[in-house]
Amino acid sequence: xxxxxxFILSLEGVSKSFDGFKAxxxxxxxxxxxxxxxxxxxxxxxxxxxxxxxxxxxxxDKGKVEFGANTDLTELNEYExxxxxxGRKFQTPSVYIDHTVFENILLSLQGSxxxxxxxxxxxxxxxxxxxxxxxKTIGLTDRxxxxxxxxxxxxxxxxxxxxxxxxxxxxxxxxxxAAGMTDExxxxxxxxxxxxxxxxxxxxxxxxxxxxxxxxxxxxxxxQGSLLCEGTVDQVQSDERVIEVYLGRKKKAQ
Amino acid sequence: xxxxxxxxxxxxxxxxxxxxxVVLPCLNAxxxxxxxxxxSNFTLTLYGKYLCYSVLAIGVNLLWGYTGLLSLGQALFxxxxxxxxxxxxxxxxxxxxxxxxxxPDFMVFLEFPARFPATAGLPPxxxxxxxxxxxxxxxxxxxAVVAYIFGWLAFRSRIKGVYFSILSQALTxxxxxxxxxxxxxxxxxxxxxxxKFILGHExxxxxxxxxxxxxxxxxxxxxxxxLRWLTSTKFGMIQRAIRDSENRVLFSxxxxxxxxxxxxxxxxxxxxxxxxxxxxxxxxxxPSEMGPDKSLEAVVWCAVGGRGNLLGPILGAxxxxxxxxxxTHAFAEQxxxxxxxxxxxxxxxxxxxIIGLPEQFRELRKKLFGKPAAETGPVAQPVSPKIP
Numbered sequence: 001x002x003x004x005x006x007f008i009l010s011l012e013g014v015s016k017s018f019d020g021f022k023a024x025x026x027x028x029x030x031x032x033x034x035x036x037x038x039x040x041x042x043x044x045x046x047x048x049x050x051x052x053x054x055x056x057x058x059x060x061d062k063g064k065v066e067f068g069a070n071t072d073l074t075e076l077n078e079y080e081x082x083x084x085x086x087g088r089k090f091q092t093p094s095v096y097i098d099h100t101v102f103e104n105i106l107l108s109l110q111g112s113x114x115x116x117x118x119x120x121x122x123x124x125x126x127x128x129x130x131x132x133x134x135x136k137t138i139g140l141t142d143r144x145x146x147x148x149x150x151x152x153x154x155x156x157x158x159x160x161x162x163x164x165x166x167x168x169x170x171x172x173x174x175x176x177x178a179a180g181m182t183d184e185x186x187x188x189x190x191x192x193x194x195x196x197x198x199x200x201x202x203x204x205x206x207x208x209x210x211x212x213x214x215x216x217x218x219x220x221x222x223x224q225g226s227l228l229c230e231g232t233v234d235q236v237q238s239d240e241r242v243i244e245v246y247l248g249r250k251k252k253a254q
Numbered sequence: 255x256x257x258x259x260x261x262x263x264x265x266x267x268x269x270x271x272x273x274x275x276v277v278l279p280c281l282n283a284x285x286x287x288x289x290x291x292x293x294s295n296f297t298l299t300l301y302g303k304y305l306c307y308s309v310l311a312i313g314v315n316l317l318w319g320y321t322g323l324l325s326l327g328q329a330l331f332x333x334x335x336x337x338x339x340x341x342x343x344x345x346x347x348x349x350x351x352x353x354x355x356x357x358p359d360f361m362v363f364l365e366f367p368a369r370f371p372a373t374a375g376l377p378p379x380x381x382x383x384x385x386x387x388x389x390x391x392x393x394x395x396x397x398a399v400v401a402y403i404f405g406w407l408a409f410r411s412r413i414k415g416v417y418f419s420i421l422s423q424a425l426t427x428x429x430x431x432x433x434x435x436x437x438x439x440x441x442x443x444x445x446x447x448x449x450k451f452i453l454g455h456e457x458x459x460x461x462x463x464x465x466x467x468x469x470x471x472x473x474x475x476x477x478x479x480x481l482r483w484l485t486s487t488k489f490g491m492i493q494r495a496i497r498d499s500e501n502r503v504l505f506s507x508x509x510x511x512x513x514x515x516x517x518x519x520x521x522x523x524x525x526x527x528x529x530x531x532x533x534x535x536x537x538x539x540x541p542s543e544m545g546p547d548k549s550l551e552a553v554v555w556c557a558v559g560g561r562g563n564l565l566g567p568i569l570g571a572x573x574x575x576x577x578x579x580x581x582t583h584a585f586a587e588q589x590x591x592x593x594x595x596x597x598x599x600x601x602x603x604x605x606x607x608i609i610g611l612p613e614q615f616r617e618l619r620k621k622l623f624g625k626p627a628a629e630t631g632p633v634a635q636p637v638s639p640k641i642p
Contacts, residue, residue, distance in 0.1 A: 055505065082507040094502040096495040107488070107495055113507045115516050118489040160502075167506065 006069060008033040008171055008201045009054070014063030015225075016049060023049040024060065025225035033170075036197035038204045038212050040236075041222035042245060047205045048091070050222070051173050055088045056081040067171070083113065087164035088173040093156035097149030101140055101159060104148050105131045108163035131166070138162035138192065154185035161192065165200075172202045178211045190214040221245075258486035259479075267478070274305075275471045279464050295460045300579065302467035302535045304572045305474050309528030311555045311567035312477055313521040318553070319561030320485060321517050322497030326549045327422035328525045330429050331397035333544035335526025336533040337433075338396055340446035341380060342389035343457065343534060347450045359448065360441045377439045386453055393530040394523050401522030402515065409511040409518075414500075423546045433541035445540025446533075457534050470531045477524055478564055485564070493517060554597045560607025569608050 011029040015022065024046045031037055041047050052058040053065060056078045065073040073081055082088075096104050109127055111117075135141045138158040143151065148159055157177055164172055174193065178186040186208065193202060193215055206212050212219065212233060219236045221228040223245045229236060236242055259267070278301065281293040310332045317323040344358040351359040357366065357375045367375035382388045404425055408418060436442035455462045484490055495503050496510050504510045533539045542548075552571075559570020574593070581589045600607060606614065 078504045079507045079509050082505055088505050090501065090505075094499045096491075096498050096502065098494055098498055099491060103491055107491055107503075108506050113509065115489065115512050118492055119484070119487050121488045163502070163506065 006033070007031060007066075008035075008068060009203075010064070010066045011050075011053075012064040012066075014053060014060045014065060016053060016058060016060045022225050024053065027063070027222075027226050029220065029227060031201060031203065033201055034198045036193065036202045036204070036215060036217060038206055038216040038219045039222055040206060040209075040212060040219060041228075045222040046225040047222055048175060049225075051088060051175060051203075051205065054081075054173060055086060079113070082167070082169075085168070085170035086173065087167050087169035087171070089157075089160050089164055089175060089177065091175040091179065093153065093160050095148040095151075095156050095159050095163065097147065099148055100144065101135070101146050101148055101151070102131060102144045104159055105134050105162055105166045108166040110166070110168050134162045134166050137165060137195075139188070154181045154189075157181065157185075157189065158192065161189075165196070169200060172196070172200050174202060174204045176205055176207065178206060178208050186211050187214065258483045267475070271471070271475055274301075275468060275475070279468055282460075282464055295463055298467050299463050299535050302463070302470045303532060304575050305467070305470035306528045306532035306535070307552070307555070307575055308474050308568040308571040309470075309477055309531075310525050310552050311559070311571040312474075312481065312564065313525040313528070314549075314552045315556045315561050315564070315567040316481060316521045316524070317517060318556060319563070319566075320490070320497065321493050321514060322500075323514060323518065324416075324419045324553070325422040325518070325521070326419050326546055326553065327426035328521065328552055329546075329548035330426035330544045331401060331522040331525035332529035332532070332548075332552075333429075333433075333539060333541075334397045334400060335393045335529035336539040336543065337440060337446065337529075338383075338392040338526070339389055339530040340449075340533045340539045341383040341392075341440075342386055343449040343452060344441075344446050345380065345384050346452065347448060350450050351448065358441075358446075360444060364436050364442075366439075380439070390530075393526050397522040397526035398519050401519045405515045405518040409514045412511075423549070426544055426549055427546050430541045430545050433544065441540070443541060445538060445543075447538040447540075449534060449537055452534055457537070463535065466531060466535050470535070473527055473531060474568070477527075478568070481564055489513075551593070554593060556607075557597060558600050558604075558607055560609030562606075563609055566607050566609040573608070 007030050009029070009031045011027055014024055014027045014029075016024040023044075027046070027050065029050070039047055039050070049058065053060050054073060056073065056076050060074060063074075067073050067081075067084060067086065071084060073084075073086075076084075096107065099107070106123065106127070109130060111127075112121075132141065132144075135144055138161060140151075140155060140159060140162065143155065148156065151159060161172075161174065161177065164174075177189050177193070181189060190211055193204060196202060204215065216233050218230060219233055220230045221236055221239075221242050223241075228241055228245065229239050231239070278293055278298065281291055282295065282298045285292045287294070310328060313331070314325065314328045317325050317328070347358060349356065351362075353359055353362040355362045355375075361367075361375050361377075366377065369375075370377050373381065383392070404422075408421060413421060432438055433440055433445075434443050440446070449457045451457055452462065452466075485493065492503060492508060492513055496513060500510055503513075529539075529543075551574075555570035555574050556567045557570070558574055559568065560566030574596075578589065578593075581592060604610065604614065
């Protein structure tokens with residue numbers, strides 16, 4: 001073992017198959033603290049399954065998934081993993097449509113999650129302050145009293161990112177945040193994510209190469225459930241294997 | 255203290271409580287029977303029954319409207335509460351039964367003395383039900399425990415949506431079959447009936463009936479206010495969040511199974527309390543009361559009245575049962591078809607039920623007369639009053 005500085009997340013030899021289909025195949029993945037990492041890969045490369053494994057939605061057949069020093073994630077379930085400080089944004093925006101934007105953030109704030117504590121909890125001044133801080137970050141301050149269901153698609157995506165921020169997570173997993181957004185919204189989302197890097201470690205899964213170019217420092221390419229290559233956008237885009245499985249196909253299509 | 259009740263609603267509740275709990279019983283007790291304002295004992299008991307059904311409907315709605323769990327088995331908990339108090343009422347008959355025996359008639363008839371010789375025919379688990387307070391405790395404990403076990407298994411296995419509905423229906427159906435059996439010691443298909451006394455008072459006297467009616471009203475009022483408060487807390491918010499996006503709640507660190515279990519048990523207790531007050535008023539509890547069809551009826555009350563708020567189910571329960579009382583006199587054969595058609599109609603055209611009609615009309619008017627909603631805009635979205 002080389003004594004590298006501590007990874008925030010490491011996957012080693014992880015495999016997962018569904019009915020014989022190897023969604024994840026001997027995947028190795030390491031990530032430093034404070035990093036903003038983009039994962040790309042063709043459909044079915046195992047990107048979402050990878051997030052499912054990290055967040056406890058699926059258990060890997062074999063392999064090690066470690067968070068921080070020595071927390072094994074494979075034995076924990078979704079809410080336990082979340083409480084460790086791993087927040088996940090879903091591909092389709094999932095916010096509480098019947099609650100106001102303010103309440104959406106309130107329910108996501110760090111704090112006790114037990115049934116009893118929620119019955120008797122009151123909103124404190126510091127909580128209110130923190131909520132407004134988050135709303136400011138995601139640019140929804142003037143929408144605080146709106147019902148989340150009345151927001152536009154892009155605003156819902158930002159709200160969900162805000163809900164993750166409210167949990168003050170160490171690691172943010174963001175699945176295709178720019179999907180369905182206008183160019184302007186996409187650019188704004190990119191800025192938001194970049195401003196969060198450093199304070200949080202972030203993994204972004206994305207298809208939109210313009211967006212990837214905007215935000216990415218390191219890109220990991222997934223193909224058939226394993227890591228194909230890793231590097232800067234330029235390195236990755238000039239890698240022949242990548243061109244063949246992913247970008248090449250796209251070029252032909254254009 | 256009443257911060258969870260908006261003023262207008264508080265006024266409505268006070269008026270309804272005054273009319274229901276003071277005026278109606280007074281009209282029954284103090285207005286002579288030949289007056290046009292007299293409320294007959296029959297009518298009062300009928301309303302008492304509706305109030306109990308309203309409590310059941312609120313229980314269904316707490317699960318369905320607020321948490322997104324469509325349980326088709328809430329009549330089971332209603333009946334369990336009813337049976338628990340029914341057992342006490344059976345033991346209070348004393349020697350006044352047909353067989354003039356120390357034990358309830360059906361036990362004599364089914365030859366329990368031979369089966370339970372050590373206790374002179376009374377099954378051992380019946381003995382503590384001689385105490386009213388024990389029975390009252392069981393009214394709460396039995397539905398709660400059954401709901402806890404079923405809910406724990408279902409929610410831990412993450413059974414959701416229609417699968418949960420089917421399972422809950424299977425549960426209540428299985429319970430019906432069990433209670434139908436004579437050797438299950440709860441009176442078989444005849445159930446428990448012929449009650450005589452409750453707490454030393456004649457169960458069928460107008461005074462007792464009046465107090466039972468008032469007790470039902472007080473129960474409904476307390477359940478209403480209690481849930482009004484609960485649903486306004488952060489817990490209530492999470493409840494509705496689970497309904498709208500359970501994954502988001504789960505991935506936000508909440509053990510959603512625990513929240514659902516809490517609501518399920520609470521709903522079972524509420525239904526059980528309703529059932530316990532129902533039984534002495536109608537004078538009988540039998541297994542057909544816990545059948546899946548009864549649970550479905552309660553679901554229809556909620557759908558028609560309007561789910562996702564607390565007033566809707568009460569409206570639905572009282573409205574449909576009034577209609578039923580009338581219809582089963584006037585055209586008994588067609589009643590199931592009417593009820594079915596009503597359910598289909600409401601589901602298709604009134605998704606928010608009776609309580610949602612004003613809102614629906616407003617939207618319709620907006621659509622028809624196309625008044626540009628510029629000045630209202632999206633900001634007109636109902637804003638939660640409790641948080642700045």
